[in-house]
Amino acid sequence: MKKLEKQQVFKDPLYGYIHVDFELIKKLIDSSLFQRLRRVRQLSGVQMVFHGAEHSRFSHSLGVYEIANRFLTVPDIKKALSERDKLVFLSAALLHDIGHGAYSHAFEDIFGVNHETIGAALIIENEELRSILDAIDKDFAWDIASVLKKKNKFPLIEQLISSQLDVDRLDYLERDAYFTGAAYGHIDLDRLIRVLYIKDGQVVFKLSGIHAIENYLISRYHMYWQVYYHPVSRAYEVVLEKIYLRVKDLLLSGFKFEGNVDPLKRVIDNPNDLSSYIEIDDFYINGLIASFTKSKDNILKELSLDFLNRRIWGYINDTLENKNKIEELKNYFKPEELKYFTSHRTVENSTYKDDEEKFGDKIYILLDNGKISTLKEQSKIIESLMLSGTKTDPKFFYRKR
Amino acid sequence: MKKLEKQQVFKDPLYGYIHVDFELIKKLIDSSLFQRLRRVRQLSGVQMVFHGAEHSRFSHSLGVYEIANRFLTVPDIKKALSERDKLVFLSAALLHDIGHGAYSHAFEDIFGVNHETIGAALIIENEELRSILDAIDKDFAWDIASVLKKKNKFPLIEQLISSQLDVDRLDYLERDAYFTGAAYGHIDLDRLIRVLYIKDGQVVFKLSGIHAIENYLISRYHMYWQVYYHPVSRAYEVVLEKIYLRVKDLLLSGFKFEGNVDPLKRVIDNPNDLSSYIEIDDFYINGLIASFTKSKDNILKELSLDFLNRRIWGYINDTLENKNKIEELKNYFKPEELKYFTSHRTVENSTYKDDEEKFGDKIYILLDNGKISTLKEQSKIIESLMLSGTKTDPKFFYRKR
């Protein structure tokens, strides 16, 4: 577990500095695969509504690492993890998004891949990453992959990386709030860390910190409904998905594209073609979409112009009372256009899915008498948030003429 | 001067909201040319050191507009400008960077174009912009172009848009500080606005606000030396410039590129080919550089890999005492590589030029007795900053092997 001669830092607008002590972490950050995350923005369509939200998964990943680093100051975590475990934790935190491609959700939906599976595969198969990780020991890469795939070999680390209150969410809520300028989303991280304990291998929070958890969950609730589920963001993501859909259909029909669609083609042919997959970053996709604005295919051309020039689609609530209106809207399109120019959607098939209903059962509270309860049992406000959190906000989106 | 039925706002992390009252402004923001600024990042190489600095010229341009909007609350400005003048001011503030391309400085240096000239030309020649601006009156587009070109038709507006203390700098210092996380760069905008007066057509600041101005200039000094002139940022910009240089040389030699270099070619052939120029945004250039990583030309390939994988070049002070060392470093390269893999540079040929020496003479102070003096005469600290601000920090940059 070799340490750097001198701690290296990265200036961060949220935490002041990101602190790097281990040589391993430094090398992972410098790897091409991690640097590639600079070219994948964190919030797809959201930046069309909140212009400040232009930050990348690179910044976010550094932030998640820094929070993991601060979690390591918690006495119970310090005790529970060996030195090697700590490195597993920090590395997994840093690399948790390594498999993300451009506008992942839409991409994955259309092309049938999954960024988590790909992330784990990259950690095992990418030569550069592998040579860095193998320097620890020959199982190290596999162990990080196992954490990301939740194989239950490191149950505590898995909880810390991915659960209802984890290092990933703690960074992105705060970071997305900072860059969007949303008034909500501020989290009392210091307090949460101070009330975090490990009991029988389970992350628990002391009852005295319950207000900080309530506040975190309500911030999350507001960030989802105010920012991530903003109808204009959703409209914008629909456009992107339709572009992918049209590209896929054209590819399968043997259409001749002007831009270089080879990496996409190879991924469709073989979803395990990792080297092609990692070429597909925002820079690549955006360049491609720019080239599509001159496409001979009119549908692709129009969708691409919508995307680049921010022609936001229309939307209305997809409810019974709007049934006729929606039919009318659909009638404006030619049958062959309908598939590409309209969409019925709920937030459940949005980029930002949040299984809100269950959070109260999955966050554990350590009572003063030493017993463990759930958040839902201890907090009326959360119990009710769980009940209120089930709305799916179905909307019909359509290209405006 | 048609107003929107209801004021429209954009959530901004710095100012809370950007407020839009005029239909004209709304339409300009929605135009493709303005939306294109989303695809041009504000800080080229700086983001390689300060990972938070991923914001675009779109955000910055909205910010400059908002500050102009607030300047319109200053009694003296209100009085000095007609309703039409106000629209000229707001539009010019919004559009001041409309001619920016990808990584402009390096681009302009190599390809011999100028974003300000292009910006003015776009305002006159771009059909979409023109149809929006002509709705005010037939001279309106020309008037905005004249402000950007400083033709002295609107001397007051020109001062407010571009001088030693203008709406452009007030936004970018504050915004770049916010996104980088730099501790410096915070400006007391409210105070500056409160002490701003117009005297004989000249922007002046009351003596009682001199501390706010000192603070602004020192923040600016720190932002330049801490952020914009950070040696790693400068090293990164050198790489970019070398890529442009190699592309240009290869183009002239008739080399066959893999990626689509047509827009670049057309701009070289005809610097007035505006429609080609505006295709050259960050998305396009980054996609191109990605394609260069597979180039048959080795120099282009290596430079592109340096750029994408953040292989930072080395640098040492370009001083007499390092003369031998620099010669030694140069000897490692083949003669034909030298032009592409090494660079002697001062901050004066950096992307971020700041004519610091003169600021004290160009900011005017309104004394209590009604006379006008200069900042330099009134502030010893600024007088000395002017003397101390002349360093050029010459450095020799070289590709690491």
Add this chain to the structure above:
Amino acid sequence: MKKLEKQQVFKDPLYGYIHVDFELIKKLIDSSLFQRLRRVRQLSGVQMVFHGAEHSRFSHSLGVYEIANRFLTVPDIKKALSERDKLVFLSAALLHDIGHGAYSHAFEDIFGVNHETIGAALIIENEELRSILDAIDKDFAWDIASVLKKKNKFPLIEQLISSQLDVDRLDYLERDAYFTGAAYGHIDLDRLIRVLYIKDGQVVFKLSGIHAIENYLISRYHMYWQVYYHPVSRAYEVVLEKIYLRVKDLLLSGFKFEGNVDPLKRVIDNPNDLSSYIEIDDFYINGLIASFTKSKDNILKELSLDFLNRRIWGYINDTLENKNKIEELKNYFKPEELKYFTSHRTVENSTYKDDEEKFGDKIYILLDNGKISTLKEQSKIIESLMLSGTKTDPKFFYRKR
């Protein structure tokens, strides 16, 4: 409605500046009675837990005024209020706490006075205030008093000054959060102002702003339970109340005090003795308590030492299961001490009362179809917060030996 020649400002850490345009407001701020609020701290016992919370009602009152000032930019409010009404609104906002004495709640409970009644009386009877207010017109003072007493002469202004979402709360939640350092309590004031409308004389908020209201109410909920109802704050307030109680009992028994208790005596004798009442600020009471530390009366002496040296009392939940423990604790005290050294309390008899149950019914939401609904009907999260908000947290407090 005479305006100042030049707008005057006060630097404020929350809002940047407090802006004063009217001569009337300037004169009210400069009056002795308003300056007296510098000597009355905003948060009594809370500062014993949150050491930053040392701010006065003076700062808060300026803040409430500033928010009122910003409310006047709302189109519907602008339309609904005449020029004179606006001054009534601003003055009432500024003076709403003018009747506050030192540690008011405890004081009022023991001595049977009420700061709102006194505030209204002061506005009518204080010579200096009266001469300032009469300069507007002879009814002006009476109108402000009528607003503070909610006489329904100015129903809209009364709503804006004191309701479930009013200028008073908007300032104190944000201000108390700022000074305590509480992570919660941040309110999206800009957004709330943007969605505020007047409908049939009723303040309503557009449905699209419901998240900002939810966030406000949840911030309020957290500020109450995290800050205002912090058990140590409550313990500290109990001590203060017991001091007042002992002083009162001793006064009635003819005890000879060392300090100057005359103003207290006169207020007991005649609760309408306003000139004595306004002498009773924090400076006076704290000086008095300091003098009590040398009192010949042992109970008063001990209570005063507890207060000055922050000897926090003990507390346990006042529940059935603790019944025996409480009895045991009581047994340590002599019968004559019990009244002064122990206390059964719920948050309902705390300084900070918050009628939480009803807020959802009293905030009105303007639906897209123009109909008016209540917050409770529109927000499941608020409906449930209303249900969850009924806890009274009964505690038994006792002097530690």
Add this chain to the structure above:
Amino acid sequence: MKKLEKQQVFKDPLYGYIHVDFELIKKLIDSSLFQRLRRVRQLSGVQMVFHGAEHSRFSHSLGVYEIANRFLTVPDIKKALSERDKLVFLSAALLHDIGHGAYSHAFEDIFGVNHETIGAALIIENEELRSILDAIDKDFAWDIASVLKKKNKFPLIEQLISSQLDVDRLDYLERDAYFTGAAYGHIDLDRLIRVLYIKDGQVVFKLSGIHAIENYLISRYHMYWQVYYHPVSRAYEVVLEKIYLRVKDLLLSGFKFEGNVDPLKRVIDNPNDLSSYIEIDDFYINGLIASFTKSKDNILKELSLDFLNRRIWGYINDTLENKNKIEELKNYFKPEELKYFTSHRTVENSTYKDDEEKFGDKIYILLDNGKISTLKEQSKIIESLMLSGTKTDPKFFYRKR
């Protein structure tokens, strides 16, 4: 060096939390003498201009302790200090202002005492403090006193506690900026700590951090001229000083006061009467001044009314060209009033003295070659600030009629 079972924290608006690990520190904080600092405000007259600045020396002292605590993470400091030395450092940081009385500067000037001497004496002589400190060892109290008196027994700790860049200044600049709302005064503490080294027992800062130091000194410069030396603050302090002067003269003449002036009298008779001295806090003095508003002595009465009702005195520059005007102003007063109702002052006899001229020579810079230089030699901007920093801003203050 007994540690607490569980780290205790105090919520702080600047640093999130103040962290207490040692039992000793906890006990010192709980002592009556330290709690007394809650009753001594940090900024005397400044709060009359900046209404937010109502914070006490208690908050500031906790803050200085916290910064000292963070300094202990610096590798070189960790190495240089034994465990006991660390406790000496933390305790001295916490107690550095323990000798402060109400409105100290004016008080000390008139009554001939000195808060630093008194602080050291209290540490040795106060029973409660002594019993806490003696628990470490019998020399401990003496060692802390020796640090505060700069006896050179602990030269490194003395530098850290009190020099041109010390834990005291780092807290108060940041804290005073936070509470006043001043736009300046923000310091990059993290960066300063990262570049701090010890070389031959001397605190030095690496050249790479020179911008953070420049920024600190310029912030300090702005805080002094914008906040501490604000003419209205100075005017207010003059009033206070005149009150003290009048009280002293009346005491010596045997005047019968209405309020309890005994503690003052005892301190005049015997400046070493510590138990009387510590009774003199803001609460006491403010109570006293309130009682003076009914004094039979007219001068004392008027001064006290000026103080309580914020009747700010007038002021003009005390320059040759204003000589006649000043004479004229003096002529309005009766000869016996002149001493109490007028004052010639420079910032050098202000509460806030800042020996600015020398800072550049006293901050040491560690060059890349290992040699030590001074800040002045390395920073042109500081060199010039030193030259510009000599202004004394002489003003004549006078009671307005």
